Amino acid sequence: MKYMLLICADPSLDATEGNPTIEQWLDEVEGKRLDGSQLRSRSDATTVRTRGDDVLLSDGPFAETKEHIVGYDVIECADLDEAVLIASRHPVARYGAVEVRPFVEV
Amino acid sequence: MIVRDGIAAVFRAERARIVATLIRATGDWDLAEECVQDAFAQALETWPREGVPRRPGGWLTTAARRRALDRLRRSAVEATKLREVAESTGYEDDRDDGGIDDDLLRLIFTCCHPALTLEARVALTLRTVAGLTTAEIARAFLVAEPTMDKRLVRARRKIRHARIPYRVPPAHLLPERTGSVLGVLYLLFNEGYSATAGAAPVRRRLCAEAIRLARTLVALMPDEPEAVGLLALMLLHDSRREARTDASGELVALPDQDRSRWDAGRTGEGVALLDSALRRGQAGPYQVQAAIAACHAMAVDAESTDWPQIALLYGQLAKLVPSPTVELNRAVAVSMADGPRAGLYLVDALADELAGHHLLHATRADLLRRLGRTAEAAVAYREAASLAPTDAERRYLARKAAEPARAG
Incomplete structure (x- = not known):
């Protein structure tokens, strides 16, 4: 079963101190993590909407929230309990939040 | 037939x-x-x-x-x-x-998975484990049937889509997950016992189902003292059901209840279960609350109740699950053990945290009345009545507000 971990954090917080590093987490989830990356800040985002024949662009994210999506990981594991365990150990989970979204299975 | x-x-x-x-x-x-x-x-x-x-x-x-x-x-x-x-x-x-019993336990744990909202856990448990109809659950929780149906559909869909595992959790997750199961059953019972609204037969059914489910859980997890503690707690509360309201349906406070109307069979079973749980030496919040209920159950009247013991137990409970309502109950017990002045001192310390809670004002009112400060007591009773969630409680408190002028 595949899950997307959306890594969300308030970028004004720098809470890396004293927390486990992303490298430690990556070592831990080796074999379960299929893909993932940090993302550029949302001031670099462009939101695209196609309405009829018009392509509408706007500068910035599609929704203004305090916590931004700062990265993502795709993991493959047995069930939600395992996905939650992996998400709970992500360093950002300690000061931000990790949204666990199941893939649509085909 | x-x-x-x-x-x-x-x-x-x-x-x-x-x-x-x-x-x-x-x-x-x-x-x-x-x-x-x-x-x-x-x-x-x-x-x-x-x-x-x-x-x-x-x-x-x-x-x-x-x-x-x-x-x-x-x-x-x-x-x-x-x-x-x-x-x-x-x-x-x-x-x-033993496969069938394992399946039942799997079902209970899955219905109470923390990735579902508390409302969904309660509804799913009532529907799938207790076998109530969607209409019955909707009535019990005062929501429209389509709303309840949607809640159930959504919960089942999340179990399937997010692959919530159908199993009894492994050892490292078991204490937390057992806590969620017990919490759902206790919420069910409380909804029936002290329902904020709803018809009496529906509420009685909720209590009966909660007790039945707790019995099932105890049979399936005989080594879990908190499950036994929860069953004991429910039985001890439920034993007072008949004495809690008078002939006209008005609430009767614990000290004024006719104790001969308490169900001695339920009390006896509750106390025996609690003893068996406590012997394991792993006291938790449900066992402590059951011990408090047992202190009441074993006293012949309000005066001879072991209030110092109850105050101690509330102190223990506050350490296990700190909350201002636990502190408020401790204050009541202290006032019975050491006098209203000691109780009032503790209650006033909670005034900010529980300002919007009718029980804070009702407790203050009772202590002021016992101290002979009747005018202040009447004000506090009126404040409590204005915040009370049920008609029965509002009427009871309004009655009390009119009383202190003549009794001290």
Whole structure:
């Protein structure tokens, strides 16, 4: 079963101190993590909407929230309990939040 | 007719176990419930004619499995699932390997998974484990039936889509998950016992179901003292049910209750269960609360209640689950043990945290009345009445507000 971990954090917080590093987490989830990356800040985002024949662009994210999506990981594991365990150990989970979204299975 | 009643009794006793087994076999909650329903319909048709089978539960499980197999064949699902369901349509060995009880426990833990909202956990437990209809659950929680139906559909869908595992959690997750199961059962019971609204028969049904589920859980997890503690707590509270309201349906406070109307059988069972749990030496919040209820249950009247012991137990409870309402209850016990002044001192310390809570003002009012400060007491009673959530409580507090002028 595949899950997307959306890594969300308030970028004004720098809470890396004293927390486990992303490298430690990556070592831990080796074999379960299929893909993932940090993302550029949302001031670099462009939101695209196609309405009829018009392509509408706007500068910035599609929704203004305090916590931004700062990265993502795709993991493959047995069930939600395992996905939650992996998400709970992500360093950002300690000061931000990790949204666990199941893939649509085909 | 006798067979019909017999089938109803079998249905009540066996339904949850059979549903649990069918969910494991098919992975489909709706299909499982429908097939179990069909199996009972089939029993109603054949048993009166052919007699009740030697093992009615096994017969029903097999009938439900066959039904599921038929349906899955018709919808052409993948071969592995069909094999799983087909594997044990012979029911003779079902009862002996403990497999069926394991399924029921799996079902309970899955219904109470923390990835579901608390409302969804409660609704799903009532629907799937207790077997209430969606209409009954909607009535109990005062929501429209379509709203409750949506809640159940959404919960079942999340279990499937997010793959919430259908299992008893492994050891490292078990304490937390057991806590969630106990929390759901206690919420159910409280909803029935101190319901903020709703008709009396519906509330009684909720309490009865909560107690029945707690009994099931204790039977399935005999080594979990908090499950036993919760069952004891429910029984001890429930033993006072008849004495809590008078003939006209008005609330009667604990000190004024006619203790001869307490159900001695329930009290005795509750105390015995609590003793057996406490002997394990792993006291938790439910056991401590049951111990407090037992102190009340064993006192012949309010005056001879062991208030110092109750105050100590509330202190212990506050350490396990710190909360201002626990502190408020401790203050009441302290006031009974050491006098109203000591109690008032503790209550006033909670004034900010519980400002919007009617029980803070009701407690303050009672302490002021006992100190002879009747004018202040009347003001506090009126404040409490204006914040109380139920009509019965509002009437009780309004009555009290009118009282202190004549009694001290």
